[in-house]
Amino acid sequence: MDTGQLLINALLFVFLPLWGIAGFVDWCCHRATGIETTSGLKESLMHSVMGFQVGIPILMCLSFRVNVLVLLVCLTAWVLHETIAHWDVHYASTRRKITIWEMHAHSYLATLPFYMLAMIFVINWPIVLDLVQFNWQGQLHLQRMEYAHGGEQYLTHYLLFMTIVCGLPYLEENLRCLRQSLRKEAPTT
Numbered sequence: 655m656d657t658g659q660l661l662i663n664a665l666l667f668v669f670l671p672l673w674g675i676a677g678f679v680d681w682c683c684h685r686a687t688g689i690e691t692t693s694g695l696k697e698s699l700m701h702s703v704m705g706f707q708v709g710i711p712i713l714m715c716l717s718f719r720v721n722v723l724v725l726l727v728c729l730t731a732w733v734l735h736e737t738i739a740h741w742d743v744h745y746a747s748t749r750r751k752i753t754i755w756e757m758h759a760h761s762y763l764a765t766l767p768f769y770m771l772a773m774i775f776v777i778n779w780p781i782v783l784d785l786v787q788f789n790w791q792g793q794l795h796l797q798r799m800e801y802a803h804g805g806e807q808y809l810t811h812y813l814l815f816m817t818i819v820c821g822l823p824y825l826e827e828n829l830r831c832l833r834q835s836l837r838k839e840a841p842t843t
Contacts, residue, residue, distance in 0.1 A: 658777050666804040669770050670712065670812060674819045676762035677705065681823040683756035689827065690834040692750035698831040700742045702824055707735040708767050709816070714796075716809050720778045722785050722793035732771050739764055 655663075680701075689698060711728040718724055743760065746752060775782045784793060802808060 661773050661777050662803060665770055665773055666808060666812075669766055669773070671815065672762065673708070673766045673770075674816050676759050676766065678819040678823060680756060680759040680763060681820070681827060683753055683759060684827060687750050687753065687756075689750065690831045693746045694749075695828070695831040695835045697742060697746050697749075698824075698827045700738055700745070702828060704735055704738050704742070704763075705820060705824060707731045707738065712770075715774060716803055716812070717799060719797045719799055720774065720781055721795075721797065722781060722790045723795065725774075725778070725781060725785050728771055728774060732767055735767060736764070 684698070684701070708731065711724075711731045714724050714727055739760075743752070781793070784790065804812075
């Protein structure tokens with residue numbers, strides 16, 4: 655097995671699942687500190703936005719051949735994710751307790767996307783060179799992958815895993831915060 659395939663396997667079977675697990679631990683911390691009564695819906699929605707910011711490039715890299723367009727989306731999403739992550743902690747830190755467990759989860763949630771992006775760059779180095787040298791001709795479209803990374807069922811299993819450990823918990827968090835927000839706004843008679 656060549657180094658590129660080993661790196662792809664590390665992404666598929668270590669880094670991607672670890673990112674989901676760190677997201678679940680973060681959700682547990684939000685629940686334990688009563689996010690719905692402290693920083694509320696605004697922070698909860700930031701978490702969902704950050705999930706999409708990393709989720710979209712992940713799906714693109716699993717479904718399409720990496721080219722300049724895919725790398726541009728990955729880079730843009732990473733920068734936006736980091737921006738929202740900093741804004742999120744700044745917003746939440748004055749409104750609720752951020753435990754050591756949550757800080758530890760945040761360290762994974764912040765570094766794993768960077769490491770995954772770095773590995774994608776290493777695996778696709780000739781395309782990175784095209785990106786920085788503005789050799790973009792013919793590389794600004796999406797081309798379906800000829801084969802499925804991790805096997806035919808990987809994407810289905812990964813999406814199911816992420817739905818269970820992140821999608822449903824963060825949906826529950828958003829709904830819990832929305833209910834609390836509506837309770838606060840309801841007129842008292």
